[in-house]
Amino acid sequence: MSVSSDPRAPSRLGAAFWVLRQNPVTLIALIGAALLACVAIFAPWIAPFDPLQSGTGPALSPPSATNWAGTDQIGRDVFSRLIWASRLDLTIAVAAVAVSGLVGSVIGAFSGYAGGRLDRVVGRIVDVMMAFPLFVLAMALVAALGNSAVNIVIATAVINLPFYIRVVRAEVNARRGAGWVEAARLAGASHPQAVLRFLLPNVLPILAVQLSLNLGWAIINAAGLSFIGLGVQPPTPEWGIMVAEGATYITSGKWWLVAFPGLALTISVLCFNLAGDGLRDLLDPRTRP
Amino acid sequence: MKMSPEVQAEAALRPILEIEDLRIAFSGRGGESEAVKGVSLSVAPGEVLGLVGESGSGKTVTMLAAAGLLERNGRIAGGKVRIAGQDVTRASRGMLRPIRGAVISMIFQNPRAALNPIRAVGDQIADAIRAHERVSKAQARERAIALLADVKFPRPEAQARAYPHELSGGMCQRAMIAVALACNPKLLIADEPTTGLDPTTQKSVMDLLAGLIAERGMAMVLITHDLAMAAEYCGRVAVMEQGLLVETGLPRRIFLAPRHPYTQRLVAASPTRGARIEDLVPPGALPALPAAPAPTIGRPHLLEVVGLQKDFGNGAKAVDGVSFTLNAGQSLGLVGESGSGKSTTSRLVCRLLDADAGAIVFDGQDLAATAEKDFHRSPRRSDIQLVFQDPTDSLNPRFTARECIADPLRRLGGLRGRALEAKVRETADLVSFPQALLDRLPHQLSGGQKARVGIGRAVCLEPKLMVLDEPTAALDVSVQAVVLHLLERLRRELGMAYLFVSHDLNVVRMMCADTLVMKSGRIVEAAPTEKLFTAPDHPYTRSLLAAVPSLDALKDD
Numbered sequence: 001m002s003v004s005s006d007p008r009a010p011s012r013l014g015a016a017f018w019v020l021r022q023n024p025v026t027l028i029a030l031i032g033a034a035l036l037a038c039v040a041i042f043a044p045w046i047a048p049f050d051p052l053q054s055g056t057g058p059a060l061s062p063p064s065a066t067n068w069a070g071t072d073q074i075g076r077d078v079f080s081r082l083i084w085a086s087r088l089d090l091t092i093a094v095a096a097v098a099v100s101g102l103v104g105s106v107i108g109a110f111s112g113y114a115g116g117r118l119d120r121v122v123g124r125i126v127d128v129m130m131a132f133p134l135f136v137l138a139m140a141l142v143a144a145l146g147n148s149a150v151n152i153v154i155a156t157a158v159i160n161l162p163f164y165i166r167v168v169r170a171e172v173n174a175r176r177g178a179g180w181v182e183a184a185r186l187a188g189a190s191h192p193q194a195v196l197r198f199l200l201p202n203v204l205p206i207l208a209v210q211l212s213l214n215l216g217w218a219i220i221n222a223a224g225l226s227f228i229g230l231g232v233q234p235p236t237p238e239w240g241i242m243v244a245e246g247a248t249y250i251t252s253g254k255w256w257l258v259a260f261p262g263l264a265l266t267i268s269v270l271c272f273n274l275a276g277d278g279l280r281d282l283l284d285p286r287t288r289p
Numbered sequence: 290m291k292m293s294p295e296v297q298a299e300a301a302l303r304p305i306l307e308i309e310d311l312r313i314a315f316s317g318r319g320g321e322s323e324a325v326k327g328v329s330l331s332v333a334p335g336e337v338l339g340l341v342g343e344s345g346s347g348k349t350v351t352m353l354a355a356a357g358l359l360e361r362n363g364r365i366a367g368g369k370v371r372i373a374g375q376d377v378t379r380a381s382r383g384m385l386r387p388i389r390g391a392v393i394s395m396i397f398q399n400p401r402a403a404l405n406p407i408r409a410v411g412d413q414i415a416d417a418i419r420a421h422e423r424v425s426k427a428q429a430r431e432r433a434i435a436l437l438a439d440v441k442f443p444r445p446e447a448q449a450r451a452y453p454h455e456l457s458g459g460m461c462q463r464a465m466i467a468v469a470l471a472c473n474p475k476l477l478i479a480d481e482p483t484t485g486l487d488p489t490t491q492k493s494v495m496d497l498l499a500g501l502i503a504e505r506g507m508a509m510v511l512i513t514h515d516l517a518m519a520a521e522y523c524g525r526v527a528v529m530e531q532g533l534l535v536e537t538g539l540p541r542r543i544f545l546a547p548r549h550p551y552t553q554r555l556v557a558a559s560p561t562r563g564a565r566i567e568d569l570v571p572p573g574a575l576p577a578l579p580a581a582p583a584p585t586i587g588r589p590h591l592l593e594v595v596g597l598q599k600d601f602g603n604g605a606k607a608v609d610g611v612s613f614t615l616n617a618g619q620s621l622g623l624v625g626e627s628g629s630g631k632s633t634t635s636r637l638v639c640r641l642l643d644a645d646a647g648a649i650v651f652d653g654q655d656l657a658a659t660a661e662k663d664f665h666r667s668p669r670r671s672d673i674q675l676v677f678q679d680p681t682d683s684l685n686p687r688f689t690a691r692e693c694i695a696d697p698l699r700r701l702g703g704l705r706g707r708a709l710e711a712k713v714r715e716t717a718d719l720v721s722f723p724q725a726l727l728d729r730l731p732h733q734l735s736g737g738q739k740a741r742v743g744i745g746r747a748v749c750l751e752p753k754l755m756v757l758d759e760p761t762a763a764l765d766v767s768v769q770a771v772v773l774h775l776l777e778r779l780r781r782e783l784g785m786a787y788l789f790v791s792h793d794l795n796v797v798r799m800m801c802a803d804t805l806v807m808k809s810g811r812i813v814e815a816a817p818t819e820k821l822f823t824a825p826d827h828p829y830t831r832s833l834l835a836a837v838p839s840l841d842a843l844k845d846d
Contacts, residue, residue: 183684188666202687
């Protein structure tokens, strides 16, 4: 038995820096995600114009010193609209992922822990959900519930549920026989406590990857629904609507109407996906030195 | 690469493996550290060398480096490795390819992990042959079947088509041996080849391996932590400690008259016949054991198990009518091979599983009447605790040592705040766990430290009955000695009763007054431990005893 000369346990923060130094892509992705969040939070101060104000420049003018990303068909500033749209899109994505992550992981954890009949029933329901084309399912949900941001959140949450249930179910199932779960029971924890206090925190690192990946998908999903005219309606600034509106002008060479919202979507999805992989390393206690 | 006959003749005389002042360094977060600090050894053709030492001694790393299989973060920092006279210290993969398999070959600890799960074992052997020799598929297949017959597969033709998951652990290791022998290597490195196998399987695999090596005139390096096994199968033994070779010699000399202090400690820590717990640790190293409490014969039993049954619905019953009694403060051994139902029995007694039938009368109360899912609320929960086999697997990876010990105290003891902290510290002292390490996570602790946390968590509530499920199976002998000493001290100090589940008969012999032998869910023999060891009744008990390697054999010669 060896006792190291330094009895202090290494700090969590120090370990995080170590992981990030090994993995610069994660660092860039995390900075990107943080910047996106800042843009959304401080949109009113960053955006040079009101997103709904027309005549900020000549209609359909290309990027210029006043209108950094050009103007649209009624002279609204595309850059300001992009900034404001990030607010709505990120909120929808975060809310949807939070709801489906929370509900899905609890369902998955209990299903994986209990096994048996509950597990089989949950498994079949998930199979049925996944048999639907998910985007079509989301469309149907929004069409049935009505056009609103809240309903987009619900629809996006529902179509993401199966992924959480599956991931958490599998991870909990693999760990439910571990000694430390039995130890928790010996220490007086009930089955639900063993699931919620012991097993779920241990699958968190794996969940973080899924959460971050889904954040990207949820953004695409929300934008996609708006693009086809469901969910958020014009003139609300939203990336999907902006792409839809700009698409009619692309043949006449007005590229900036589509390119900038498209770029915003691409960058945000990329940032969240790359950050997900890195998060797993950061959250896993075993990566701490 | 072909060798001329002259070179071959010369090679037959010189050592097959020569390691000269080998240094191996690993790069990690804290910079580079040396795992092997100048080791020299050689293996002559036909020789069986035992490389013994505890985990972290560098024995495996030394041999991996010799075979050119170091991981990417490791490098040979100095010294030389010669295989059959050829310097391979800085050899490239291309140079090593013909040597690996044809001259030097390796088998590993976990055969299931070393075999390809999606390829039949016969094909895997044939692959190994075809990787080194230009033979047709049919010829390779024929030789593969012959090899399977050599490693005593009962139906080699049919079993060549078996996948690893269809074979038992022992059969997988035999298949692995066949793969390793496929190209008639001159040297086989066997890294803990029987760890994790049952004693009887262990013996049959080792006997087979030793026979094949002798038959083919091969040399072998047997890496093991089990001194008794090294004594039984090796012609020469080398002892490693912290990257250094401390002693080399004949097994008799090493184990009966060890010269180096480390070897002396290691030999002393290995349980032998007639040894007491006190003898395992150097005198004065640990506080003396308190006197054993007087036996409590005549008083009502602390635990009375009657007709316990459990069926998992997969054919045979896991536990099939088990009955036994245990008195307060006494220690009862429960031995048997994997699948005998001893682990299930311990889980039933701990009320982690519901029995199908039977009674568990504890202190006059039938615990089996309370469902397992409600037992956490029973006032008896804190009276029965369990110490797990694998200290790593039994600690929550996200809990610090402090949280591990505090969890039962908070839930069952109702302690909070300062009282909780005080009790955690008191428990740490009780199990000799340094308080300074309480904030560490399990992966930052050594095996022995983790074992102490696991024991501390179980004893902090001062249970009346502790079920010990192979508590030292995953530990090195010297750590095992200290942990056994600790367990014995705690039993005497706190007056706990132990149900000691183990497959290590040498340990049970020291720790338990009475012993139960389990096979296929039934108790086949129950007797006072000394009687069980000296005059076993049941043939199964006899076969178990015969399979256990022991240093005693050296003394008897």
